[in-house]
Amino acid sequence: MEPFRLHILGCSSAMPTMKHYPACQVLNVREKLFMIDCGEGAQLQLRRMGLNFNRISAIFLSHLHGDHVFGLPGLISTFSMLGRTQSLHIYAPDDLEKVLRPWLDFFSPGLEFEVVCHKVCPTREEVIYDDRSLRVTTLPLSHRIPCCGFRFDEKPLLPHIRRDMIDYLGIPTYAIAAIKAGAGWTDAEGREWPHERLTTPAAPPRSYAYCSDTQYLPALAKRVSGVDLLYHEATFAQSEAVRAEQTCHSLASEAAQIALQAHAKRLLIGHFSARYEDESILLREAQAVFPNTLLAYEDLQIDL
Amino acid sequence: MEPFRLHILGCSSAMPTMKHYPACQVLNVREKLFMIDCGEGAQLQLRRMGLNFNRISAIFLSHLHGDHVFGLPGLISTFSMLGRTQSLHIYAPDDLEKVLRPWLDFFSPGLEFEVVCHKVCPTREEVIYDDRSLRVTTLPLSHRIPCCGFRFDEKPLLPHIRRDMIDYLGIPTYAIAAIKAGAGWTDAEGREWPHERLTTPAAPPRSYAYCSDTQYLPALAKRVSGVDLLYHEATFAQSEAVRAEQTCHSLASEAAQIALQAHAKRLLIGHFSARYEDESILLREAQAVFPNTLLAYEDLQIDL
Numbered sequence: 285m286e287p288f289r290l291h292i293l294g295c296s297s298a299m300p301t302m303k304h305y306p307a308c309q310v311l312n313v314r315e316k317l318f319m320i321d322c323g324e325g326a327q328l329q330l331r332r333m334g335l336n337f338n339r340i341s342a343i344f345l346s347h348l349h350g351d352h353v354f355g356l357p358g359l360i361s362t363f364s365m366l367g368r369t370q371s372l373h374i375y376a377p378d379d380l381e382k383v384l385r386p387w388l389d390f391f392s393p394g395l396e397f398e399v400v401c402h403k404v405c406p407t408r409e410e411v412i413y414d415d416r417s418l419r420v421t422t423l424p425l426s427h428r429i430p431c432c433g434f435r436f437d438e439k440p441l442l443p444h445i446r447r448d449m450i451d452y453l454g455i456p457t458y459a460i461a462a463i464k465a466g467a468g469w470t471d472a473e474g475r476e477w478p479h480e481r482l483t484t485p486a487a488p489p490r491s492y493a494y495c496s497d498t499q500y501l502p503a504l505a506k507r508v509s510g511v512d513l514l515y516h517e518a519t520f521a522q523s524e525a526v527r528a529e530q531t532c533h534s535l536a537s538e539a540a541q542i543a544l545q546a547h548a549k550r551l552l553i554g555h556f557s558a559r560y561e562d563e564s565i566l567l568r569e570a571q572a573v574f575p576n577t578l579l580a581y582e583d584l585q586i587d588l
Numbered sequence: 589m590e591p592f593r594l595h596i597l598g599c600s601s602a603m604p605t606m607k608h609y610p611a612c613q614v615l616n617v618r619e620k621l622f623m624i625d626c627g628e629g630a631q632l633q634l635r636r637m638g639l640n641f642n643r644i645s646a647i648f649l650s651h652l653h654g655d656h657v658f659g660l661p662g663l664i665s666t667f668s669m670l671g672r673t674q675s676l677h678i679y680a681p682d683d684l685e686k687v688l689r690p691w692l693d694f695f696s697p698g699l700e701f702e703v704v705c706h707k708v709c710p711t712r713e714e715v716i717y718d719d720r721s722l723r724v725t726t727l728p729l730s731h732r733i734p735c736c737g738f739r740f741d742e743k744p745l746l747p748h749i750r751r752d753m754i755d756y757l758g759i760p761t762y763a764i765a766a767i768k769a770g771a772g773w774t775d776a777e778g779r780e781w782p783h784e785r786l787t788t789p790a791a792p793p794r795s796y797a798y799c800s801d802t803q804y805l806p807a808l809a810k811r812v813s814g815v816d817l818l819y820h821e822a823t824f825a826q827s828e829a830v831r832a833e834q835t836c837h838s839l840a841s842e843a844a845q846i847a848l849q850a851h852a853k854r855l856l857i858g859h860f861s862a863r864y865e866d867e868s869i870l871l872r873e874a875q876a877v878f879p880n881t882l883l884a885y886e887d888l889q890i891d892l
Contacts, residue, residue, distance in 0.1 A: 298665075298669060299666055299669050299670075300631065300632050300635065300662075300666075301635065302635055302636055305632065306662070324628060324629065324631070324632070324658075324659070324661075324662040325628065325629050325632055327604065327628070328604050328609065328628070328629055331604065331605065331606055332606055348694075348695075349695070350661055350662060350665045350695040350696070351662075351665070353695070354628075354658075354661050354662045354665075354695075355628070357628075357654055357658050358604075358610070358628040358654060358655075358658045361602075361654045361655070361658075362603055362604075365602060365603050366603075383690065383691065383694050383695075386687065386690060387687065387691070390652070390687050391652075391653070391654040391657070391658075391687075392654070
């Protein structure tokens with residue numbers, strides 16, 4: 285099956301640690317790569333994880349705090365050195381153009397590719413990207429500055445043709461596309477063969493939601509309902525509830541509440557505060573609410 | 589002896605690789621830390637190498653190419669989160685203020701410490717930093733944009749007092765500072781004891797020169813003469829001589845020529861082109877000219 289694969293490049297919160305890079309992920313959808321947030325070191329991690337720079341077609345930024353953005357100048361500069369010509373589309377819920385452009389003009393003059401900054405509205409759920417494989421929808425979040433998450437929904441796949449039936453009925457090649465798309469077949473004797481007899485169903489389309497940074501937001505559950513994998517920030521443990529509220533971040537148990545209410549298949553937590561040298565407390569608190577929870581870590585790769 | 593210690597945080601050229609971070613070094617002079625260049629990942633490497641963020645008092649940037657600069661926003665943002673109040677002085681041969689300030693205003697508003705950008709003249713040799721332990725002098729280099737190296741000279745140390753002589757002559761404590769500073773002593777019988785009888789000489793002051801990025805510049809040898817350690821870029825091997833000239837970089841053998849003519853004690857080469865997965869060719873070509881050559885690598889620490 286074609287990949288729908290998440291790579292974790294960084295999962296620290298604002299202050300990177302000995303083991304965690306700032307926020308950055310890559311979602312591989314049928315070999316097209318989508319970057320989500322771009323913390324410092326994104327290009328170093330891309331290289332280390334053997335991900336192909338040329339396959340990155342778009343970057344989605346949750347918000348313009350430095351730990352989600354500072355990898356951009358280096359990444360773009362390396363794209364340029366690698367001879368990129370394909371446009372780079374960056375989606376962000378704030379005026380990235382204003383802050384990024386002067387740096388590109390100064391540090392990467394004469395780029396051979398276009399960097400297109402798309403300002404998305406962080407307060408409504410909206411489709412911001414749509415191609416033949418994928419639809420990306422914004423998820424309003426609640427943080428100290430404009431911020432949104434992203435839901436990635438794979439487009440439904442076409443069913444598989446049953447080769448045995450095609451051969452048995454002698455169906456010509458030109459008719460196959462229509463059958464894949466839903467048609468049936470009428471044979472030489474006028475007998476009707478419904479679509480379902482000629483195909484086996486496609487695998488169900490896959491989905492992933494990225495929610496960081498945000499305070500606990502019960503309304504989010506409906507928006508990420510049924511996803512195969514939910515990434516939700518879990519900056520703090522229960523004992524730091526006051527701090528979480530002050531800084532507009534979530535507790536591990538709150539991330540788990542969202543997963544539970546959303547009927548997500550799995551929950552991945554990250555954006556850990558630097559105070560947790562051992563994050564097992566976060567995992568335990570989340571699993572008490574939603575057992576199918578995993579801790580993010582650099583180099584983690586999850587196939588959906 | 590108090591440290592005069594070089595740490596390599598990154599030694600790639602423009603494009604980082606699987607094993608090399610972009611240019612960044614820290615020189616520890618008697619426990620005060622001076623950063624030299626600040627490529628992407630500088631703060632990640634600082635953390636990993638256990639260097640104390642609070643001890644960094646100044647940053648020296650050779651030039652404003654991204655691979656020497658992109659670590660600044662993240663480093664400054666982390667300084668802020670760590671509660672820094674001490675001013676941060678950044679020396680650069682170009683208008684850093686103009687390009688950095690808007691990013692600080694946007695990403696790190698309300699900094700509790702001052703970031704002072706000093707524009708230094710890259711075309712003359714000039715003392716740009718001077719405290720009781722250290723003097724830093726610019727070294728004009730020749731690159732595609734304004735660029736300079738830095739020579740770090742330790743201030744002469746005071747001689748060691750000979751405790752046995754002090755006790756023997758019954759010299760009072762109040763007189764010791766003057767003796768350390770060069771005075772002799774006259775005993776109760778009027779006998780003169782010269783300074784040299786009362787002290788043992790201090791260790792010779794130590795020196796380090798950082799030269800990157802630059803094309804081969806024979807005039808540099810005199811300016812770095814006699815240094816204990818010379819870091820010189822060696823982006824290319826002999827076979828890439830044309831490319832080196834086009835891009836204003838040096839060959840390994842040219843770095844070695846400078847070390848040889850300067851009578852440097854040791855040469856450390858770095859800023860390796862990403863094409864050399866194995867840098868031993870660069871080492872061999874340099875050692876053929878100047879045997880006491882070392883290859884830089886991340887986490888390398890050299891005590892002078």
